[in-house]
Amino acid sequence: MVLKLKNISVSYLGKQILRDISTSFETGEIVMVIGANGSGKSTLLKVLAGLIEYDGEIVLPEGVSDVSEVTGYVFQNPETQIIGSTVWEDVIFGLENIGLKKDEMEKRAMHVLRLLELEELKDTDPYYLSGGQKQRLAIASILALQPEFLLLDEVTAMLDKNGKREVVDAVVKLKEEGKGIIVATHELNLFSAYADRCIYIDAGSIVFDGNPNDGIKLYREKIHRQFASKV
């Protein structure tokens, strides 16, 4: 499945946040979205999640009427997303809203918990989970809704080293399952070995779209230039 973005622009209160974004995303690929704070990474993910208004066009696959039908957004802070009093309930909650039969819900919940290696914690109160486990639960609950694309917004930012590793491993597994993964991140090295592509956003525009190592190099050079001009 492909999502094609054509000349997407977003403005808040007269200020342009995204400028003329044209690119496409495919299932089965991991795309890193990098760029300075405030450059528009989260805004791009929110456009893809169907959470905000935009100018331009997202070309949708046949049979899809809204982009949110095929995407799922995961926040930086898993606490904001977890609502169940057990791991199992948290996954089930999201599914109750879409009106599935009980056995279908349980099948899906079991599948995503296995995939994210949370099966043994299914009766645990999420409060007692580690950061990495919480973030994997947030991903599992979104994944249970069966989006084709996962939008991960700084999902490793609050995690310790083990937690980051666990989430990266999970992302690689989801790619193997055929999902498209779009990950906005400050942690340039964490996903670079696994990303198929890198989009570098500067002040709302895509300034690079291609090989992750080249994109990261370009971004680092820019950071160094800015630093050098200040000292």
Ligand SMILES: Nc1ncnc2c1ncn2[C@@H]1O[C@H](COP(=O)(O)OP(=O)(O)O)[C@@H](O)[C@H]1O
């Ligand atoms: N709800 C909002 N209202 C007004 N401005 C916003 C809002 N959300 C984000 N912005 C602005 O949009 C710009 C891009 O933000 P964002 O997409 O969150 O960047 P990033 O995720 O790359 O840090 C920033 O200048 C930010 O201040």
Ligand SMILES: [Mg+2]
């Ligand atoms: Mg952001």
